[in-house]
Amino acid sequence: MTDFFQHLVDGVSVGAIYALIALGYTMVYGVLKLINFAHGDVFMIGAMMGWYASARWTSEARHPSIWGALGITVFAMIVCGLLGFAIERLAYRPLRNAPRINSLITAIGVSFLLEYGGQYLFGPNPRSFGVLPHKPPLQIHGVSLGYVDLVCILVSVALMFILQRVVFHTRIGTAMRAVSWNPDVAGLMGVNTDFVISFTFVLGSVLAAAAGILYASKYPSVHPLMGLMPGLKAFVAAVLGGIGNVPGAMLGGLLLGLAEQFVAGYGNSSWRDAVAFSILILILLAKPSGLLGRTAAEKV
């Protein structure tokens, strides 16, 4: 039973990070119907920026403090927000009226660019990462809750709460939802679609940066290809919850993190990667619109 709760805690902590990344995928898909494959790499850049800031500007790497970590996270968020803005502006906007497969290829190109550009700038080797202070894990009836896990869960929940408010209770959030229903009509109703799309990219990238810092703190290292698998899995999480659906991405991330942790914990950890994709296939074959997605029938 202790094992069970331990896996539960670990699963929630990983799942919260997946959820943060998944939100970026799902929001961009919502407004643009584009699978932004570069999103996982924006996440990587976020972690890289965290490492860079902590190593370069402060001596936080040696004396981590929670306020230092916060400053670093904000810096990474700003950089990633700008990066997200630039990616959309330079790579995706010119292709907005082209077939969707083109945007997808461009997304793959951007993803390669960030990965190999990252390798060129940072070198291919992993570097250790530590912006959070070391604290002993909390012990609750034999279940250990690491300090990093605790921060992961709290930060993710806080960010998701803020996002929820933004999407459902602000003017720009309303505009985002309008664009996701129908960009042309939203434009006719006076919504500045270009601005909304840019904003969506920035928002998603900012969340990815936070997720990058949390992920790098949890598995304390950063390297240029670290965005590949978490990115792909977060995408699975977004599909699982119903792509384009904000609460769905949170739910999907959580479920995916839990499923992985339980399979790795009770079964064989080398099958961990297969879990995500098996779930993906099952959900798509059974309910392609995802758990919370809406189905739309084609009108003949």
Next chain:
Amino acid sequence: MRRTTEGGTRTMPFILKRTLLARLRRFAGAFLPFVVAIPALYAIERYVAFGGFGLGYLFQNIDHIGIAVILAVSLNLVNGLTGQFSIGHAGFMAVGGYVSAVLLLRGPEEDPYRLFYLMTILAGSGAAAVAGYLVGKPSLRLRGDYLAIVTLGFGEIIRVIIENTQMFGGAIGLSSIPHRADFTWIWAFAIGTIIIVKRLRESTHGRAFLSVREDEVAAEAMGVDTTGYKVRAFVISAAMAGAAGALSGAFEGNLAPQSFTFVRSFEVVAMVVLGGMGSITGSVVAAAVLTLLPEYLRGLADLRMVIYSVLLIVLMLVRPRGLFGTSEIWDYLAAYLRKRRPAPATEVSAPGAAGEALIDVKNATIRFGGLTAVCEFNLRVRPRELVALIGPNGAGKTTVFNLLTGVYPPSEGTISIAGRDTRGLSPHAIAHLGVARTFQNIRLFRELTAFDNVRVACHHLTRESMGAAVRRGELSLIEEEWISERAGQLLAVMGLAHRKDDLARNLPYGEQRRLEIARALATGPQVLLLDEPAAGTNTREKTELMQLIRDIRERFGVAVVLIEHDMKLVMGVSERILVLDHGVTIAQGLPREIQSNPKVIEAYLGEKYAREHAAQIEGKAGRPAETLP
């Protein structure tokens, strides 16, 4: 694929020459590329590659290109021609590679003529085809992005399975695989792949693939088994990727699961898109460019992949349709070589007389959630009858067509076509029974020519197998000739002969409508369902259309069911009218009776108007109208 061919329209008037010489020529034509290519490839390898010119590195790259060509061209069959978006190609490559490698490692030391190796390639290719079937069958129900994601997922799962299987060497992979593949082998397979895909594309099957890409609903209505064709494209493509894997393994001498991640699949997708979706030439060129690019950027060491990705983005931004669009190198060549053959003067003839009622709908009801779109609908259409279906907007007229063509199954009631209950039949099967339709909002295959639009519709009348299409078999030649003939005549009948080679999307509106009718007629129907053919046409065109509908009935002997809002057209052309309102049949009878039916007037003009003008209506009708509930 066997299809029944009966009735006047469904026989082939052409007979091929059966002399020995002619047969030999056809046989040579079918296999000529291989007869020439294999010795030529061998000679190049023997005297150029190993001729002491120090071309080892160049030829190694050329061999890599060959493998990339197989992958790109085979993926083009799925992504380009059939329009399904698969990004799991590396998984099938891995299946083929590993099956072949495991057999090779356990196979004999000596392999004279590499017959055993050939066998392992076929085994790998077969295994990949099976994997393709297992993946494709369930997931091809999905479309677009979702299909892409599922194929990506399957590709990754295949890799994880391989990584966790002892026999396949686990995460380390297999090494010291005998080097059995070389320039000749790789390029023989590459040429084979190109030829198979090219010949499929030019056959009726190729047009079926394209029709799936253009519009699945319309393709299904024209008698194309869309699911079947998607699965076929997927399986063929997977088999080819498997062969590429088998060649790659025996060429490099090792296989590692890390080389079959989704990054590999993306590379192949990039080749297809960069070359132009649907262009085989494009796939070949892009495969060469994208294989060579990183090689020759190697001098720039760390920056080469950065440059590669920037080039990919820039190319996509500058040429979004790919390098070649959908055009092919041989299309330009053929334009020079084309010889005009005299067309034999055959007529598209009327189908044989059918039985009692062609369409017999009994108490059909359909509900969408709580809404009853059509309620207790009854309709009998006899051969050569002209029936009109009218009613205000949202009355359920198009839904009736969707019921008849099997787009929706009825919630209750039965629909028989030519005496056969259509329950459980998919739209393409119903099209085979002799029902053809046009669509309210035109659904042509927009990126295909007018000629090809009509030829697609002849698809279900053909019997040629895919094998015959690839071999250029006798039946496929006869049928191709017959289809072209038939399509040409139908275009002429509809006054579209001059538009033959124009893309459907470039036709003016009225001609698009007529092309839809031509396409529907090409399926050899017994009943033609026309959904608002006069929408958006002017008075003169409407008069012409009226004449055209009568002509079609006379000429092709079909029954016509017409949905139309234009009363002049309806009253002028139809022999019997049904009026629907809110899914209920409120009246039916002769045009004259319908005109004065108070219920109809009420439905169209409102209760108030009907009451106020009651006397006038009575007077005009002369006698009380007969209504049926």
